[in-house]
Amino acid sequence: MATPQDLDRADPYRDESGRTLADYPRPSVAVDTAVLTVAAGRLRVLLVRGSDNSQGLPGTFLHPGERLAEASLRALRDKAQVVGLAPRQLMVFDDPGRDSRGWVLSVAHLDAVRADLIPLTDHSTLVPVDECPELRYDHTAIITHASATLRDAYRRLPDPWHLLEPGDGGVTIRDLRLLHEQVLGERLVADTFRRAMLPGLRRTGRVRRGTRGKPAELYRITGR
Structure with a gap:
């Protein structure tokens, strides 16, 4: 295999007009x-x-x-x-x-x-x-x-650049929607967003408690 030193000693490449690469502005x-x-x-x-x-x-x-x-x-x-x-x-x-x-x-x-x-x-x-x-x-x-x-x-996709803080329990659909709204700079319709993201998520069988209202289901993002 030729070394850089060998290439330096070799005759330079010339095109059909006889010019070398160094003859062209770069x-x-x-x-x-x-x-x-x-x-x-x-x-x-x-x-x-x-x-x-x-x-x-x-x-x-x-x-x-x-x-x-x-x-x-x-x-x-x-x-x-x-x-x-x-x-x-x-x-x-x-x-x-x-x-x-x-x-x-x-x-x-x-x-x-x-x-x-x-x-x-x-x-x-x-x-x-x-x-x-x-x-x-x-x-x-x-x-x-x-x-x-x-x-x-x-x-x-749900979180292709891993911008969400990783958690042991998983993420909620709301976690993802809030992230997407910040990334996109626009409000999103909750039900429409959920349907769009579900193919890229898998259920964990667990929920997040400690917040008001119904406990939120936790998901893992597919491929992680």
Whole structure:
């Protein structure tokens, strides 16, 4: 198997015009990550404040020999002091004019976690996604797309991103409905919601007591 040193010594690839890859202009590659959560009854996104006092998503430029996922985790760690996440690639934002610093592609990532897993610092904050200020580098568009992706998942499944606090006994339909209302930013009809979610739940045979009214049946989310 060829080593990187072997490749460096080999004749460079040339296309039909005789040019090498280095002869073509190339964009820089950035990685920006939208970390979403539910806090204070709203769907929110993690923003960090830079050295110029501007807000934006935790992001960085891709380093030589680095994978995109590694760059995302590095930016979360270094700029937001957040560790232990597993962001997923969302999409590439490639408008040539998206970054005033030059030609920069952004490979946007998304993660959604419980708010207690996001330690806030003097340089980070959680902002409602529907009240986000206009941000540089089309970060506002990234947040809009990330929020839509998350909300689409919650319209179809009970808790695909594990935003509910885990409990030994299970969850109630009401627990799930309140979470969905916060994620979606809208009120939901209880009976319609119950029918939509039941295929993704299994009964535990137990109920939650200690609240007013009839004890609430507890469910496990299928696949957990």
